[in-house]
Amino acid sequence: MPNFYDDNEDLRWYVERGVDWDPLVRLTEYEMKAPDAPASVEEAVSGYRDILELVGGFVGDEVAPRWKELLHAHPRLVEGEVVEAPVVREVVEKLGQLGLFGINVPRELGGMNAPLLLFQLTQELIARADTSVCAHVGFHGGIAMAALLYSVLEGTTTFTSDPPRIVDTRFRELIEEIVAGRAWGSMDITEPGAGSDMAALRTRGELLADGTWVVTGQKVFITSGHGRWHFVIARTEDLASPNGADDAYAGLKGLSLFLVPAWDWGPGGATEGQKVWRATFDGVEEKLGHTASATVSISFERSPAFLVGERGRGFQQMLVLMNNARIGVGFECLGVAEAAWRAAKAYAATRPSMGKTIDRHEMIAEILEDMQTDIQGIRALAVSACWHEEVSQKVELVSRFLPLDPARKAALEAQQRVSRTRSRALTPLLKWLASERCVAIARQAIQVHGGSGYIVETGVERLLRDAMVFPIYEGTSQIQGLMVMKDTLLGVVKDPGGFLRDFAAAQWTSLTGDPLARRVAGLRLVALRAVRFLLLRLTGAKARELPLTDPGAWKAAFANWDPKRDFALAMLHAERLTSLLVDVAVADALLLQVERDPARADVLVRWLERAEPRARWRYDEIVTTGPRLLAILAASGAAASGAASTSASPLPSAAK
Ligand SMILES: Cc1cc2nc3c(=O)[nH]c(=O)nc-3n(C[C@H](O)[C@H](O)[C@H](O)COP(=O)(O)OP(=O)(O)OC[C@H]3O[C@@H](n4cnc5c(N)ncnc54)[C@H](O)[C@@H]3O)c2cc1C
Incomplete structure (x- = not known):
């Protein structure tokens, strides 16, 4: 098998040219003063390249060829413990020996202190070989870093600045166990009666x-939930809230985050293997895909737990972990999509039909190009979302711990504000795009293979079966759509002037920019028109009269606007709006790449060729469909409740 890093030209472009490593390395290496820090940013990046080559070679040679074994490697519940198949243990342990369990954990806690972005790039490489292995490895380092971040945020990590290093942290035991490969963790949110609706x-x-x-309580569908360390979200306050019992989201304010060990070590310690159980594993699911990954239900019965952070802030805290996890799904999708595209391309190059190989037939050639273009679009968004999320988190760490001169501090804080906003905007777009397109790409791979594609x-x-869960876990596609819709519309309501300026700027660039910039601006105009249409429809006749050029009039009109009222049309079109904004976000990212490297224009052109007609179609759907279905829903809602209310749509802020 090839080296999964070396053979991937697009991925290598990011490492060599596309990623702005300088800020990431400086923040990760505590302004280059960390003990054992590389001498320069270039030296750091050279080390990252070595890691990617090592992992790319290992997964190509040692994991991908074992896909059939992994396909049948179901974990089992045996006498109350979840037992993994030997092949899973073996492969995961070997990846741990390469240092992946602690790849982004600080050196003083036993890790390699690489950026989070590098961790995600290695996740993509592993997912291309096998998604179950990717998930299991991810719940090592990912959980260790989440624990460290929580500890820093709650003020239980101590730090010395000369030389800069962590002295101690509340979750040292967890982090050290994970880095040493003796444990892993999980994120326990879902319950039998609560999934999207937290x-x-x-x-x-x-x-x-x-x-x-x-x-x-009981948690279900927990990935790698057979480990020792569980971040559990639980209710600590009663449902009744100052907002009243009819507020469906009052419940979010009563949640807190806990760290709960499924077992403690007995007097003999970990080496004796004596477990004192604190929770019960109820079962391991059999699934459509991800067959070697343990998806576990677990019950806690007065299990000793450690409150993480502030009581009642569990929802906000879980979002930190979930945002990283959503970006992680983007990279996981990239791995599966790469595997699908490469298999299809290789097959099409050798399969003859009607006098030539099928990759010479127009329709198959187009499918292959679609797959590649989508993968490149997803990667552009994934790298950008991850970069901004990492910068915003690391500025927090560095400015808490290091004495910074005022100018540097101000610059970092300014960057953090930008990166926070970008990460918040890009993460649901990435999750939606990557997961939806990965399913489509896996299906295209089967189609290119004809009958052979249907054969195990x-x-x-298996790639399609693995992909099918991506639009479901870490927040379904519909939930991502609701997040995007809510942030977009409320953003305009809060800052109508900003919206009007965006509109004017897009109009100007669409007329005066260089050819590619004009096309990107034209795409943006379609999205902005859709946003304006939805706002005008939602706010009724008073907004219809608003002049496009007068932010003051918009502000006044929205002053008493309640987004809970009549949100139905926007709810209905949330995924369509997301699709439009995804097309714009990817085009924006690719246009920036062209400025850095003109050779990237080819990717942008291919993206625009598909995005432009898609956006017009989405816009058309938004402005021409909906009222008929909404009238039916309103009538049936009124009949069911006996009241003529049409405002039953829940606000998306509650959803995960
Ligand atoms: C393999 C696997 C691994 C998982 N790993 C984990 C894990 O590690 N930790 C964890 O906590 N959970 C995990 N989950 C659970 C997963 O996060 C949930 O299944 C997911 O959030 C959806 O919740 P649900 O299944 O209850 O579906 P529901 O929330 O009941 O949704 C059903 C359907 O209704 C839609 N829907 C719901 N509400 C709305 C709304 N307001 N507007 C429009 N549409 C809506 C959804 O999009 C979906 O299509 C995993 C699930 C699977 C299958």
Whole structure:
């Protein structure tokens, strides 16, 4: 098998030219003063390249060829413990020996102190070989870093600045166990009665008289939930809230985050292997794909728990972990999509039909080009979202711990504001795009293979089965759509002047920019017109009269606007709006790349060729469809409740 890094020209372009490594390396290496820090940014990047080559070679040679074994490597529940198949243990342990469990953990805690972006790039390489292995490895380093971040944010990590290093952290035991490969963690949110709707969570956290906490409840569908360390979200406050019992989202304010070990080590310690159980594994799911990954249900019955951060802030804290996880899904999708595209391309180059190989037939050639273009678009968004998320998190760490001169501090804070906004905007777009397109790409790979694609032996149909969960976990596609819609529309309501300026700028560039910039601006105009249409429809007749050039009039019109009222049309079109904004975000990212490297124009042209007609179609759907279905829903809602209310749509802020 080839080296999965060396053979990937697009991925290598990012490492060599596309990523602005300088800020990432400086922040990660505590302004280059960390003990054992590389002498320069170039030296650091050279080390990252070595890691990618090592991992790319390993997964190509040692993981990908074992896909058939992994396909049948179901974990099993045996006498209360989840037992992994030997092939999974073996492969995951070997990846751990390459240093991947602690790849982004600081050196003083036993890790390699690489940027989060590098961790995600290695995840892509592993996912191209096998998604189950990718998930399991991810729940090592990813959980260790989440624990460290939580500890820093709650103020339980101590640091010395000369030389800059972490002295101690509340979650040292967890981090050291994970880095050493003796444990891993999980993110326990979903319950039998609550998935997307986190306000419906029922697991309870109870404060005992001695000041300690216990957690009681069941969590289901937990990836790698057979490990020791569980970040559990539980209710600590009653549902009743100042907003009243009819507020479906009052429940979010009553959630807290806990760290709950599924077991403690007995007097013999970890080496003796004696477990004192604190939770019960109820079962391991059999699934459509990801067959070697353990998806576990687990029950806590007054299990000793450690409150993380502030009581009642669990939802906000879980979002930190979930945002990283959503970006992670973007990279996981890239791995699967690469595997699908490469298999299709190789097959099409050798399969003869009607006098030539099928890659010479127009329709198949177009499918192959579609697949490649989508992968390049996803990668552009994934790298950008990850970069901004990492910068915003690391500025937080560095400015808490390092004495910075005022100018540097101000510059970092300014960058952090930009990166926070960008990361918030890009993350749901990435999750939606990557997961939806990965499913489509995996299906295209089967189509290119014809009948062989449908046969298990070929190894292509498993990619579609693996891909099918991406639009479901870490927040479904519909939930991403709701997030995007809510942020976009409320953003305009809060800053109508900004919206009008965007509009004017896009109009200007669409007339005066260079050819590619004009086309990107034209795409943006379609999206902005869709936003304006939705706003005008939602706010009714008063907004219809608003002059496009007068922000003051817009502000006044929206002053008493309640987004809970009549949101139905926007809810209906949330995914369409997301699709439009995705097309613009990818085009923006690719246009920036062209400024850096004109050779990237080819990718942007291919993206625009597809995005332009797609955007016109999406816009058309938004402005011409909806009222008929909404009238039916309103009538049936009124009949069911006996009231003529059409405002039953929940606000998306509650959803994960
Ligand atoms: C393999 C696998 C691994 C998983 N790993 C984890 C894990 O590690 N940790 C964890 O906590 N959970 C995990 N999950 C659970 C996963 O996050 C949930 O399944 C997901 O959030 C959806 O919740 P649900 O299944 O209850 O579906 P529901 O929330 O009931 O949704 C059903 C359908 O309704 C739609 N829907 C719901 N609400 C709305 C709305 N307001 N507007 C429009 N549409 C809506 C959804 O998009 C979906 O299409 C995993 C699931 C799977 C299958």
